[in-house]
Amino acid sequence: MSKGEATREAILDTASRLARSVGLGGITIGTLASRAELSKSGLYAHFRSKESLQVSILEHTRARFVAEVVAPALTEPRGEPRVRALFENWLTWDSQPGGCLFVAASSELDDQPGPVRDRLVRYQQDWLDSLAEVFRTGLSEGHFLADADPEQFAFEVDGVMLSRHLSGRLLDDPNAVSRARTAFEALLDRARA
Template sequence: MLRGERTRAAVLEHAIGIASVEGLDGLSIGRLAAELEVSKSGVFARFGSKEELQLATVAAAREVFVDAVVRPAFEAPPGLARLWRLCAGWLTYSRERIFPGGCFFASAAAEYDARPGRIRDAVAAALTDWSSTLARAAEDARQLGQLESTCDIRQLTFELAALVDAANARSVLHGDDSAYDLARTGVRTRLLALATDQDALPD
Protein backbone atom coordinates (compact mmCIF):
# COMPACT_ATOMS: atom_id res chain seq x y z
CA MET A 1 0.00 0.00 0.00
CA LEU A 2 2.81 2.39 0.90
CA ARG A 3 4.56 1.66 -2.39
CA GLY A 4 1.31 2.36 -4.23
CA GLU A 5 0.91 5.72 -2.52
CA ARG A 6 4.49 6.64 -3.38
CA THR A 7 3.84 5.74 -7.01
CA ARG A 8 0.67 7.82 -7.06
CA ALA A 9 2.48 10.80 -5.51
CA ALA A 10 5.34 10.52 -8.03
CA VAL A 11 2.91 10.31 -10.94
CA LEU A 12 0.99 13.38 -9.78
CA GLU A 13 4.13 15.41 -9.16
CA HIS A 14 5.31 14.65 -12.69
CA ALA A 15 1.83 15.26 -14.11
CA ILE A 16 1.60 18.70 -12.53
CA GLY A 17 4.85 19.76 -14.17
CA ILE A 18 3.75 18.54 -17.60
CA ALA A 19 0.28 20.05 -17.34
CA SER A 20 1.53 23.48 -16.27
CA VAL A 21 3.61 23.70 -19.45
CA GLU A 22 1.75 21.59 -22.03
CA GLY A 23 -1.76 21.60 -20.61
CA LEU A 24 -3.86 18.89 -19.02
CA ASP A 25 -4.49 17.39 -22.45
CA GLY A 26 -0.77 16.62 -22.59
CA LEU A 27 -1.25 13.98 -19.90
CA SER A 28 -1.70 10.30 -20.59
CA ILE A 29 -1.31 7.20 -18.49
CA GLY A 30 1.06 5.67 -21.04
CA ARG A 31 3.30 8.73 -21.18
CA LEU A 32 3.58 9.05 -17.43
CA ALA A 33 4.32 5.36 -17.04
CA ALA A 34 7.05 5.52 -19.67
CA GLU A 35 8.69 8.69 -18.33
CA LEU A 36 8.63 7.45 -14.73
CA GLU A 37 9.64 3.92 -15.74
CA VAL A 38 6.72 2.27 -13.97
CA SER A 39 4.15 -0.14 -15.34
CA LYS A 40 1.26 1.29 -17.34
CA SER A 41 -1.10 -1.11 -15.58
CA GLY A 42 0.11 0.18 -12.21
CA VAL A 43 -0.63 3.79 -13.17
CA PHE A 44 -3.99 2.80 -14.64
CA ALA A 45 -4.93 0.97 -11.45
CA ARG A 46 -4.44 4.17 -9.45
CA PHE A 47 -6.38 6.49 -11.77
CA GLY A 48 -8.57 4.38 -14.07
CA SER A 49 -8.87 6.85 -16.95
CA LYS A 50 -7.25 9.92 -18.44
CA GLU A 51 -10.00 12.14 -17.06
CA GLU A 52 -9.53 10.79 -13.54
CA LEU A 53 -5.80 11.39 -13.90
CA GLN A 54 -6.48 14.97 -15.00
CA LEU A 55 -8.86 15.56 -12.10
CA ALA A 56 -6.35 14.13 -9.63
CA THR A 57 -3.70 16.42 -11.12
CA VAL A 58 -5.91 19.48 -10.59
CA ALA A 59 -6.54 18.41 -6.98
CA ALA A 60 -2.82 17.87 -6.37
CA ALA A 61 -1.98 21.26 -7.89
CA ARG A 62 -4.56 22.85 -5.62
CA GLU A 63 -2.82 21.40 -2.57
CA VAL A 64 0.54 22.69 -3.77
CA PHE A 65 -0.96 26.16 -4.25
CA VAL A 66 -2.54 26.17 -0.79
CA ASP A 67 0.75 25.11 0.80
CA ALA A 68 2.73 27.74 -1.13
CA VAL A 69 0.37 30.72 -0.88
CA VAL A 70 -2.60 30.37 1.45
CA ARG A 71 -1.22 28.67 4.55
CA PRO A 72 1.78 31.02 4.88
CA ALA A 73 -0.51 34.05 4.48
CA PHE A 74 -2.77 32.79 7.26
CA GLU A 75 0.16 32.97 9.65
CA ALA A 76 -0.42 36.73 9.54
CA PRO A 77 -3.26 38.19 11.63
CA PRO A 78 -6.60 38.90 9.93
CA GLY A 79 -6.76 42.20 8.12
CA LEU A 80 -4.52 44.08 5.74
CA ALA A 81 -1.44 42.08 6.71
CA ARG A 82 -3.09 38.82 5.64
CA LEU A 83 -4.55 40.31 2.47
CA TRP A 84 -1.15 41.67 1.50
CA ARG A 85 0.57 38.36 2.18
CA LEU A 86 -1.93 36.52 0.01
CA CYS A 87 -1.15 38.77 -2.94
CA ALA A 88 2.60 38.92 -2.33
CA GLY A 89 2.70 35.17 -1.81
CA TRP A 90 0.88 34.58 -5.09
CA LEU A 91 3.41 36.71 -6.94
CA THR A 92 6.29 34.80 -5.34
CA TYR A 93 4.64 31.47 -6.18
CA SER A 94 4.43 32.42 -9.85
CA ARG A 95 7.80 34.15 -10.01
CA GLU A 96 9.68 31.24 -8.43
CA ARG A 97 7.95 28.77 -10.76
CA ILE A 98 6.53 26.46 -8.14
CA PHE A 99 4.95 25.04 -11.30
CA PRO A 100 7.38 25.16 -14.24
CA GLY A 101 4.81 26.78 -16.52
CA GLY A 102 3.90 29.57 -14.10
CA CYS A 103 0.51 29.51 -12.42
CA PHE A 104 -1.00 26.07 -12.99
CA PHE A 105 -4.55 27.38 -12.74
CA ALA A 106 -4.03 30.25 -15.17
CA SER A 107 -2.85 27.71 -17.72
CA ALA A 108 -5.66 25.26 -16.98
CA ALA A 109 -8.29 27.98 -17.09
CA ALA A 110 -7.14 29.12 -20.53
CA GLU A 111 -7.21 25.52 -21.73
CA TYR A 112 -10.65 24.62 -20.37
CA ASP A 113 -12.61 27.86 -19.97
CA ALA A 114 -14.85 27.12 -22.98
CA ARG A 115 -15.01 23.35 -22.54
CA PRO A 116 -17.84 22.27 -20.22
CA GLY A 117 -17.26 19.22 -18.07
CA ARG A 118 -15.76 17.92 -14.86
CA ILE A 119 -12.28 19.27 -15.49
CA ARG A 120 -13.47 22.81 -16.14
CA ASP A 121 -15.65 22.57 -13.03
CA ALA A 122 -12.65 21.51 -10.93
CA VAL A 123 -10.47 24.33 -12.25
CA ALA A 124 -13.29 26.86 -11.78
CA ALA A 125 -13.85 25.67 -8.21
CA ALA A 126 -10.17 26.15 -7.37
CA LEU A 127 -10.18 29.68 -8.80
CA THR A 128 -13.44 30.49 -7.00
CA ASP A 129 -11.85 29.38 -3.74
CA TRP A 130 -8.91 31.70 -4.38
CA SER A 131 -11.21 34.66 -5.08
CA SER A 132 -13.26 33.84 -1.97
CA THR A 133 -10.10 33.69 0.13
CA LEU A 134 -9.07 37.14 -1.09
CA ALA A 135 -12.58 38.47 -0.50
CA ARG A 136 -12.70 37.10 3.06
CA ALA A 137 -9.34 38.65 3.86
CA ALA A 138 -10.49 42.00 2.44
CA GLU A 139 -13.78 41.83 4.35
CA ASP A 140 -11.89 41.08 7.57
CA ALA A 141 -9.77 44.16 6.95
CA ARG A 142 -12.89 46.26 6.41
CA GLN A 143 -14.58 44.88 9.52
CA LEU A 144 -11.44 45.64 11.54
CA GLY A 145 -11.55 49.23 10.31
CA GLN A 146 -8.33 48.88 8.31
CA LEU A 147 -10.10 49.50 4.99
CA GLU A 148 -12.60 52.25 4.27
CA SER A 149 -16.13 51.21 5.23
CA THR A 150 -17.27 52.10 1.69
CA CYS A 151 -14.74 49.74 0.11
CA ASP A 152 -16.34 47.57 -2.57
CA ILE A 153 -14.93 44.14 -1.67
CA ARG A 154 -16.00 42.50 -4.92
CA GLN A 155 -14.35 45.20 -7.00
CA LEU A 156 -11.17 45.18 -4.92
CA THR A 157 -10.89 41.40 -5.11
CA PHE A 158 -11.30 41.51 -8.89
CA GLU A 159 -8.60 44.15 -9.24
CA LEU A 160 -6.09 42.35 -7.01
CA ALA A 161 -6.60 39.04 -8.82
CA ALA A 162 -6.30 40.79 -12.19
CA LEU A 163 -2.97 42.36 -11.24
CA VAL A 164 -1.34 39.12 -10.16
CA ASP A 165 -2.79 37.22 -13.14
CA ALA A 166 -1.39 39.84 -15.53
CA ALA A 167 2.07 39.52 -13.99
CA ASN A 168 2.03 35.77 -14.47
CA ALA A 169 0.82 36.02 -18.08
CA ARG A 170 3.42 38.63 -19.05
CA SER A 171 6.25 36.76 -17.37
CA VAL A 172 5.39 33.41 -18.93
CA LEU A 173 4.79 34.75 -22.43
CA HIS A 174 7.49 37.42 -22.61
CA GLY A 175 10.00 36.25 -20.01
CA ASP A 176 9.59 39.63 -18.33
CA ASP A 177 9.97 39.28 -14.57
CA SER A 178 9.62 43.03 -14.09
CA ALA A 179 5.88 42.39 -14.39
CA TYR A 180 5.94 41.02 -10.84
CA ASP A 181 7.39 44.27 -9.53
CA LEU A 182 4.75 46.24 -11.42
CA ALA A 183 1.98 44.06 -10.01
CA ARG A 184 3.39 44.30 -6.49
CA THR A 185 3.42 48.09 -6.77
CA GLY A 186 -0.11 48.06 -8.18
CA VAL A 187 -1.45 45.91 -5.34
CA ARG A 188 0.24 48.05 -2.73
CA THR A 189 -0.96 51.30 -4.28
CA ARG A 190 -4.54 50.02 -4.40
CA LEU A 191 -4.51 48.88 -0.78
CA LEU A 192 -2.89 52.10 0.47
CA ALA A 193 -5.57 54.13 -1.32
CA LEU A 194 -8.26 52.30 0.67
CA ALA A 195 -6.43 51.86 3.97
CA THR A 196 -7.56 53.84 6.99
CA ASP A 197 -4.25 53.10 8.71
CA GLN A 198 -1.36 52.76 6.30
CA ASP A 199 0.85 51.36 9.07
CA ALA A 200 -1.36 48.25 9.08
CA LEU A 201 0.04 47.33 5.67
CA PRO A 202 3.44 45.55 6.01
CA ASP A 203 6.44 46.86 4.12
Protein backbone atom coordinates (compact mmCIF):
# COMPACT_ATOMS: atom_id res chain seq x y z
CA MET A 1 0.00 0.00 0.00
CA SER A 2 1.40 3.39 -0.99
CA LYS A 3 1.68 6.27 1.45
CA GLY A 4 -1.24 8.01 -0.30
CA GLU A 5 -3.41 4.89 -0.02
CA ALA A 6 -2.49 4.48 3.64
CA THR A 7 -3.38 8.12 4.31
CA ARG A 8 -6.70 7.70 2.51
CA GLU A 9 -7.49 4.58 4.57
CA ALA A 10 -6.66 6.40 7.81
CA ILE A 11 -8.89 9.30 6.77
CA LEU A 12 -11.75 6.91 5.97
CA ASP A 13 -11.33 5.09 9.30
CA THR A 14 -11.68 8.43 11.07
CA ALA A 15 -14.55 9.49 8.82
CA SER A 16 -16.54 6.30 9.33
CA ARG A 17 -16.23 6.57 13.13
CA LEU A 18 -17.28 10.21 12.96
CA ALA A 19 -20.20 9.46 10.61
CA ARG A 20 -21.61 6.92 13.07
CA SER A 21 -22.10 9.74 15.57
CA VAL A 22 -22.88 12.80 13.40
CA GLY A 23 -24.27 11.16 10.25
CA LEU A 24 -22.94 11.43 6.74
CA GLY A 25 -24.43 14.90 6.36
CA GLY A 26 -22.73 16.04 9.57
CA ILE A 27 -19.27 15.45 8.19
CA THR A 28 -17.58 18.47 6.70
CA ILE A 29 -14.21 18.66 5.02
CA GLY A 30 -13.11 21.06 7.79
CA THR A 31 -14.24 18.86 10.68
CA LEU A 32 -12.73 15.75 9.16
CA ALA A 33 -9.48 17.54 8.31
CA SER A 34 -9.20 18.60 11.94
CA ARG A 35 -9.94 15.07 13.25
CA ALA A 36 -7.54 13.46 10.76
CA GLU A 37 -4.91 16.13 11.48
CA LEU A 38 -4.68 17.18 7.83
CA SER A 39 -5.14 20.45 6.04
CA LYS A 40 -8.42 21.04 4.22
CA SER A 41 -6.52 21.15 0.94
CA GLY A 42 -4.79 17.85 1.79
CA LEU A 43 -8.14 16.23 2.49
CA TYR A 44 -9.70 17.79 -0.58
CA ALA A 45 -6.95 16.26 -2.73
CA HIS A 46 -8.19 12.79 -1.68
CA PHE A 47 -11.93 13.32 -2.21
CA ARG A 48 -12.63 16.50 -4.26
CA SER A 49 -16.17 16.93 -2.87
CA LYS A 50 -18.35 16.18 0.12
CA GLU A 51 -20.41 13.81 -2.02
CA SER A 52 -17.29 11.89 -3.08
CA LEU A 53 -16.24 11.71 0.57
CA GLN A 54 -19.66 10.36 1.60
CA VAL A 55 -19.61 7.68 -1.12
CA SER A 56 -16.06 6.75 -0.09
CA ILE A 57 -17.15 6.45 3.56
CA LEU A 58 -19.92 4.05 2.54
CA GLU A 59 -17.51 2.01 0.40
CA HIS A 60 -14.98 1.85 3.23
CA THR A 61 -17.60 0.91 5.81
CA ARG A 62 -19.01 -1.76 3.52
CA ALA A 63 -15.56 -3.32 3.14
CA ARG A 64 -15.22 -3.41 6.94
CA PHE A 65 -18.74 -4.87 7.28
CA VAL A 66 -17.89 -7.65 4.84
CA ALA A 67 -14.61 -8.35 6.67
CA GLU A 68 -16.11 -8.31 10.17
CA VAL A 69 -19.64 -9.65 9.63
CA VAL A 70 -19.93 -11.59 6.39
CA ALA A 71 -16.52 -13.22 5.86
CA PRO A 72 -16.31 -14.85 9.32
CA ALA A 73 -19.86 -16.18 8.95
CA LEU A 74 -18.99 -17.79 5.64
CA THR A 75 -16.44 -19.98 7.43
CA GLU A 76 -19.28 -21.61 9.38
CA PRO A 77 -21.07 -24.71 8.05
CA ARG A 78 -23.76 -23.97 5.46
CA GLY A 79 -27.34 -23.56 6.64
CA GLU A 80 -28.51 -22.62 10.10
CA PRO A 81 -24.99 -22.29 11.62
CA ARG A 82 -24.08 -19.75 8.94
CA VAL A 83 -27.38 -17.87 9.35
CA ARG A 84 -26.77 -17.70 13.11
CA ALA A 85 -23.20 -16.48 12.61
CA LEU A 86 -24.37 -13.68 10.31
CA PHE A 87 -26.92 -12.57 12.88
CA GLU A 88 -24.50 -12.68 15.83
CA ASN A 89 -21.77 -10.88 13.89
CA TRP A 90 -24.30 -8.23 12.90
CA LEU A 91 -25.32 -7.76 16.54
CA THR A 92 -21.66 -7.22 17.42
CA TRP A 93 -21.27 -4.76 14.52
CA ASP A 94 -24.30 -2.73 15.65
CA SER A 95 -23.01 -2.65 19.24
CA GLN A 96 -19.90 -0.62 18.38
CA PRO A 97 -19.83 3.06 19.37
CA GLY A 98 -22.28 4.95 17.20
CA GLY A 99 -23.98 1.76 16.00
CA CYS A 100 -24.40 0.74 12.40
CA LEU A 101 -23.68 3.52 9.92
CA PHE A 102 -25.93 1.85 7.33
CA VAL A 103 -28.95 1.98 9.65
CA ALA A 104 -28.28 5.60 10.57
CA ALA A 105 -27.65 6.59 6.95
CA SER A 106 -30.84 4.84 5.85
CA SER A 107 -32.90 7.22 7.97
CA GLU A 108 -30.77 10.18 6.97
CA LEU A 109 -30.86 9.53 3.22
CA ASP A 110 -34.19 7.79 2.65
CA ASP A 111 -35.71 10.79 0.85
CA GLN A 112 -32.57 12.50 -0.48
CA PRO A 113 -32.00 11.40 -4.08
CA GLY A 114 -28.48 11.31 -5.46
CA PRO A 115 -25.35 9.20 -5.76
CA VAL A 116 -24.85 8.75 -2.00
CA ARG A 117 -28.38 7.42 -1.50
CA ASP A 118 -28.05 5.28 -4.64
CA ARG A 119 -24.89 3.67 -3.26
CA LEU A 120 -26.54 3.04 0.11
CA VAL A 121 -29.58 1.49 -1.58
CA ARG A 122 -27.32 -0.83 -3.58
CA TYR A 123 -25.42 -1.91 -0.45
CA GLN A 124 -28.61 -2.48 1.53
CA GLN A 125 -30.08 -4.56 -1.31
CA ASP A 126 -26.83 -6.54 -1.56
CA TRP A 127 -27.07 -7.24 2.17
CA LEU A 128 -30.68 -8.43 1.93
CA ASP A 129 -29.72 -10.60 -1.05
CA SER A 130 -26.82 -12.05 0.97
CA LEU A 131 -29.09 -12.87 3.91
CA ALA A 132 -31.56 -14.53 1.58
CA GLU A 133 -28.80 -16.51 -0.16
CA VAL A 134 -27.35 -17.78 3.11
CA PHE A 135 -30.87 -18.81 4.17
CA ARG A 136 -31.29 -20.50 0.76
CA THR A 137 -28.24 -22.68 1.52
CA GLY A 138 -30.09 -23.78 4.62
CA LEU A 139 -32.95 -24.88 2.40
CA SER A 140 -30.59 -26.96 0.27
CA GLU A 141 -29.08 -28.47 3.44
CA GLY A 142 -32.56 -29.44 4.65
CA HIS A 143 -32.41 -27.16 7.72
CA PHE A 144 -35.48 -25.13 6.77
CA LEU A 145 -38.94 -25.89 5.44
CA ALA A 146 -38.97 -26.41 1.69
CA ASP A 147 -41.59 -23.69 1.19
CA ALA A 148 -39.82 -21.12 3.39
CA ASP A 149 -39.28 -17.81 1.59
CA PRO A 150 -35.64 -16.65 1.77
CA GLU A 151 -36.49 -13.05 0.85
CA GLN A 152 -39.17 -12.91 3.57
CA PHE A 153 -36.71 -14.32 6.09
CA ALA A 154 -34.13 -11.68 5.10
CA PHE A 155 -36.78 -8.96 5.39
CA GLU A 156 -37.77 -10.11 8.88
CA VAL A 157 -34.19 -10.49 10.13
CA ASP A 158 -33.48 -6.99 8.85
CA GLY A 159 -36.57 -5.80 10.74
CA VAL A 160 -35.32 -7.44 13.94
CA MET A 161 -32.00 -5.64 13.59
CA LEU A 162 -33.64 -2.29 12.84
CA SER A 163 -35.78 -2.72 15.94
CA ARG A 164 -32.71 -3.70 18.00
CA HIS A 165 -30.92 -0.59 16.77
CA LEU A 166 -33.84 1.71 17.62
CA SER A 167 -34.54 0.10 20.99
CA GLY A 168 -30.92 -0.06 22.04
CA ARG A 169 -29.68 3.26 20.72
CA LEU A 170 -32.65 5.64 20.85
CA LEU A 171 -34.71 4.11 23.65
CA ASP A 172 -31.67 2.90 25.64
CA ASP A 173 -33.43 -0.42 26.31
CA PRO A 174 -30.95 -2.64 28.18
CA ASN A 175 -32.86 -5.67 26.89
CA ALA A 176 -32.61 -4.75 23.19
CA VAL A 177 -30.02 -7.42 22.34
CA SER A 178 -31.82 -10.20 24.24
CA ARG A 179 -35.11 -9.18 22.63
CA ALA A 180 -33.46 -9.27 19.20
CA ARG A 181 -32.13 -12.77 19.91
CA THR A 182 -35.57 -13.91 21.05
CA ALA A 183 -37.16 -12.53 17.86
CA PHE A 184 -34.46 -14.18 15.74
CA GLU A 185 -35.02 -17.53 17.45
CA ALA A 186 -38.75 -17.23 16.73
CA LEU A 187 -37.95 -16.66 13.04
CA LEU A 188 -35.71 -19.73 13.00
CA ASP A 189 -38.30 -21.85 14.82
CA ARG A 190 -40.90 -20.95 12.26
CA ALA A 191 -38.55 -21.71 9.36
CA ARG A 192 -37.05 -24.98 10.60
CA ALA A 193 -37.81 -28.27 8.86
